[in-house]
Amino acid sequence: MAETQNPSVLETTKANAAAAYNSVTSGPVAQNVKNHTAQASSELNNLAAARKTPNEPAATGQPLTHYHSFFHELLSWKNPRASAIALVSILSAIFAARYLDITRWSLKLAWISLFSTVTAEIVGKFVLNNGLATQIRPRRYYTVSRETIDGLVGDVHELVNFVVIEAQRILFVENVFASLSAAIVSFIGYHLTKLVPYWGLALLGTVLAFALPLIYVTNKELIDHHLKNASDVVEAQTSQVRNVAQKQAEQVSAIGKQYAGDYTGKVQEMLRGKGAATAETSEDTSQTSATYAEKGPANPIAFPKTPTAEPGLPDAPTEEPKTAADVPAPSVPSEPVLPNKDEPLIS
Template sequence: MADAAVTNGNPNVDAIKASKLDIRYPTLFLPRPTDDIPSADATSAYNTVTNGPVAQNVKTQTSKATDEMSNLAAARHPPSYTAATGQPLTNYHSFFSELLSWRNPRASAIAYASLVTLIFAVRYLDVLRWAFKLTWMVLGITIAAEVAGKALLNNGFATQLRPRKYYTIPRETLEAAIGDVHELINFFVIESQRVLFAENVYASAAAAFGAFLSYYLVKIVPYWGLAVIGTTVVFFTPLIYTSNQELIDNQLKHASEVVNAQTAQFRTVAQKHTEQATQVTKQYVGDYTAKAQALIKGARGHEVNGQDKTNGQEKPSIKATDFPTAPQEELKHPDPEPVEVVENTFPPVAKTDGESLIAA
């Protein structure tokens, strides 16, 4: 206290009074909150939120989702296998195979949620009308700012915000986009042909069942509902298969064995009946051949021996007396009628000594 009361050897009256009041009323001189304390509390709360477990979990999941999206983008390359015709497949075969396999679950979930959201947005949001509204509002604000700037400052605001060089699409970017569109179209074209010509029987059977079911669902379910159902089936069928792969494979193997056994039985029965039918056909053909040969031999024997053996009855041979006798006398022709001679009534033609009868 003495140190507080004396400053540079001189007693300080205010310090002495303050020390006395501090002794009597200690609560009056507690430190008051300063302006730095609220900011320190806000900083502490911000650090607690940003560095807390929830924030750390969000950061971790975001980082994993980014990595999975990068893996999915890197999967766009031609696969090692080819089609049944031997031609190479497109980049999107590997891309969609990686996407639907759920090896990158966050990327697959984001893709599914984006597609479903897009379907609902097209169904319930008037996107085209909103686009027109946003267009005229942006153009109206730009025009008003330009006119107001020229009227007030003799320089439009839009002119000041105008870039020095308008943005253009580089040729490389456009060619890459066209190449991606070309690959995507070829993916659907090739896959439709592979399904049509049953390159994978299970995939073709699934497509046929889906088309059959959609034929009846379209009567009671709208098109956007069918789109949501189809997207859900396409995304979650591989997930269900990978989650229960062992059980499903065992069931498919058992079904394949049953089908193969029934096919082998049908093949054996069909082969047996085919052999029997072949033997019966050969027997009938042999019988008819023998009968035809007997008929031919009978006809030849009839010509040689004069006997008809087709019905087991013999007939007498043909003799010369069976035919009528030819006439022996010569045929007599009737006398010709006399021909009347008609006299020449034309005047005689005078003979000339080699002169032409044509008048000059």
């Protein structure tokens, strides 16, 4: 009985395991997983196929890169599963770079692998006269094809150009909303660097880059309605300010023209008055000259006589001064004058 019961129990166990496997693999949960996997694979293919050069060029007429359409497709959540996979992958990479010592683990994996292959080779040669690493060596080493390298270099080149072009489009305000958003993000990031580490900024930036477009896509009608209202209000205020400024400019211009006309009239009157006075003066002068030439002076001018000697001052000499030739020379004695002999020279 025991021998007949053992096969039945084994067969029952196998049958139950097969039924459980079939229920799991063909059940609704498994079918749902298969459907999501197929849809995710299809969306990833669509995202890869979206790498095409956009038809709309930049403001300068230059063609854009295929990464413009790629990131637009990725961040717009047109393929939600592919966008979610990209978001989770980027966040995982940030956390791994922050909390996992990848460099140390890579070196550890390298020395373990090398010591394992070297040990297997040496032990195989001593025991089996043939190294074990030699047995698992491939017949031809793997290489990277030139097409792969060219494609990789081309992708890197396109990515670099994407970053450079977008930076210039933002800097030179090709899109006012994008440039304003970048300015606000830069201002907030500058102040957050004092409080948040760089990996935290990268995490926050990634979440915002994927979350903001998703919020806009989800509430597109409401956001567009409020943006339109805000645009209308700004346009109305701008038009009002423009009209007021135009009226003020016209008034200032009219006042300026009026003052300019007044001052111009006054200057012309002053110039005319000076010209008339000059003409009258010249006419009077010419008439006076003609009258003087014909009749002589009407009132002859009496020149003052030579003043006489005033009291208290000596009279002016009437004779001419005498020169040295007019003064007579003194008489010179013919004999020398000698002292009297009777008188002693010294008393």
